[in-house]
Amino acid sequence: MFKFILKRVLEAIPTMLILITVSFFLMRFAPGSPFSSERTLPPQVMENINAKYGLDKPVLEQYTTYLTNVIQGDLGPSFKYKDFTVNELVSAALPVSAKIGSVAFVFAVVFGVAVGTIAALRQNTWLDYSVMSTAMLGIVMPSFVLAPVLIYIFSINLGWFPAGGWLDGSIQYMVLPVLGMSMLYVATFARITRGSMIEVLNSNFIRTARSKGLSYSYIVLRHALKPAMLPVVSYMGPAFVGIITGSVVIETIFGLPGIGKLFVNAAFNRDYSLVMGVTILIGFLFIVFNAIVDILLAYVDPKIRY
Amino acid sequence: MLTNKQNLDALDKFSENLEIEGRSLWQDARIRFMRNKAAMVSLVILVLITLSVIFVPMLSEFAFDDTDWYALHEAPSAVHLFGTDSLGRDLFVRTFIGGRISLMVGVLGALVAVVIGTVYGATSGFIGGKTDRAMMRILEILYSIPFMFLVIVLVTFFGRNIILIFVAIGAIAWLDMARIVRGQTLSLRSKEFIEAAHVSGVSKWNIIRRHIIPNVLGIVAVYSTLLVPSMILTESFLSFLGLGVQEPMTSWGALLQEGAQTMEVAIWQLSFPAAFMVITLFCFNYIGDGLRDALDPKDR
Secondary structure, eight states: OHHHHHHHHHHHHHHHHHHHHHHHHHHHHSSSOTTOOSSOOOHHHHHHHHHHTTTTSOHHHHHHHHHHHHHTTOOOBOSSSTTOBHHHHHHHHHHHHHHHHHHHHHHHHHHHHHHHHHHHHTTTSHHHHHHHHHHHHHHHSOHHHHHHHHIIIIIIISOOSOSSOOGGGOHHHHHHHHHHHHHHHHHHHHHHHHHHHHHHHTSHHHHHHHHTTOOHHHIIIIIIHHHHTHHHHHHHHHHHHHHHHHHHHHHHHHTOOSHHHHHHHHHHTTOHHHHHHHHHHHHHHHHHHHHHHHHHHHHHOHHHHO | OTTSHHHHHHHHHHHHHHHHHOOOHHHHHHHHHHHOHHHHHHHHHHHHHHHHHHHHHHHOSSOTTOOOTTSTTOOOOSSSTTOBOTTOOBHHHHHHHHHHHHHHHHHHHHHHHHHHHHHHHHHHHHHOHHHHHHHHHHHHHHHTSOHHHHHHHHHHHSOOOHHHHHHHHHHHHHHHHHHHHHHHHHHHHTOHHHHHHHHTTOOHHHHIIIIIHHHHHHHHHHHHHHHHHHHHHHHHHHHHTTOSSOTTSOOHHHHHHHHHHSTTTOTHHHHHHHHHHHHHHHHHHHHHHHHHHHHOGGGO
């Protein structure tokens, strides 16, 4: 198991390098510059600015400097928010996204698996059909349709929850963003769980367990749940990626000061260092999370370990 | 026991029956698909939507970029069936024009993804060995890159043109396709019926044509149908952020974005495009599910 984890961690290093390299050169060769405002600056001023951010050096040298800085955990100064470093901006925004994202993720997994299991146990009854058609609705309803609809119903008409804002993450401000973000994944997890649960319940070892006279709930919880979780666990990686990507939309709609909003603003402002910093950070999160999922899979399914 | 007359007769009749009922893989799949009500209804609705996004804008008295300053934010009426938007443009036409763009991006994006993914996956699966391992390693690396973010960067910096957008999103989506096709090819290569064909002297080309392609095609068809809605969603996602198609052209995503801003005063600006998009996505998903059920070799 330790060897497996070590291998997985070592494999992440080249991926990280490629990501840093791609985003660096994409930024360098992008047309336009964060300093090209409507007012053309005198050449001397431009020179000074370029010198300050090290943009006057050859590209290769800039690259190696950036790389060594990133490895040490320094993402450099922001080009647009002049008094801040990228690290400061990111560390202010990350907790917001992490809080919403993790709540949405846990909600999606727990609720999705529960609903999917119930639907599987009541296969082909009205309960199954109604749960699964609701799930289909959740899948085709993108977050940027769902979120405005939620605001329309729950904030404008019913006035239960605020339509946006953060207020240090108090609960009533989190309900709608979390719902808007997680519905798609609740639905997907439910569908996946239902499918694999039905397959597992039809397998021979469950029949054996039943013929031994074990109670049905014991069989489901003790024997069926773990093998049925395999496809669920492997979908956790894509779900995590989707929730992070989705934060761009949700944070824009609800006006939350998170990573997604920071990234969109940075891209619009052509704040190169900030865009690179956020991209690298998110890539890093993807890699770490995928590694965790793989390790989890290896834990659930012994076949992968050996 | 087998040689008594009655059994022989039965055997004869049985094989005759087989001959009558023998159907090809595709006939079989078509019959299964036609029996699936949800999928057939979806197919009909989808054809109607496709026809209307093509023809409604041509036949309508309004153009999608006609502004009418005397009819801003007008509610649905006999003149403007879906009402008007904040610039007094007819939302009925705009919804269909938007659908045209969304469907086009969806289909073309899916096509890009399917072609790249199938070629990559099939190559990897056929050659196998070291090449396969290297190609899969590359795929794994690509999996960890936050592509949506790179696309946002690409689109903001290199201009917002529609071709770039669907090439970009198609290029993201091929990863899954490649994995699926590779897995399928790999498992097919070692199947008994392929070996049997080898043994009985079928040429390699004929094996590929008769056995490999039809078997991979099914799964490719299913996933392409499921890719189209996800492409439409991706385009809408970009349009929603203001990075997709540019004014006065529009797409469902762009319409939704405008509608979401004015929903307190003009809910129809959100509800009509949203309804069309959700229905389209529903249809694609049901057709995809129907195709999967119809083509699943396990069911046959």
